[in-house]
Amino acid sequence: xxxxxxxxxxTRSLVSAVKAADTMLKTANVSLMAVxxxxxxxxxxxxxxxxxxxKAAVLAGSEDAKLIGEVIxxxxxxxxHSEVNKLY
Numbered sequence: 001x002x003x004x005x006x007x008x009x010x011t012r013s014l015v016s017a018v019k020a021a022d023t024m025l026k027t028a029n030v031s032l033m034a035v036x037x038x039x040x041x042x043x044x045x046x047x048x049x050x051x052x053x054x055k056a057a058v059l060a061g062s063e064d065a066k067l068i069g070e071v072i073x074x075x076x077x078x079x080x081h082s083e084v085n086k087l088y
């Protein structure tokens with residue numbers, strides 16, 4: 001169930017994705033929603049929580065992941081539509 005915001009960090013390696021997830025969960029009060037293995041080494045980490053917490057977590061997670069790998073994208077969707085949770 002998506003709370004008030006959805007955040008996604010997409011990296012090109014599993015190691016940087018794990019680093020991003022660890023940092024996001026330690027930085028703010030967010031919950032891990034999904035770890036998606038897209039293919040060709042691309043991994044997407046999704047978190048949920050209130051808007052400010054998700055913004056802080058995604059920013060910190062993507063910055064930390066950049067230190068050891070490539071970050072493809074980092075996005076926050078505040079108050080996503082209820083139909084979005086069908087994707088997860």
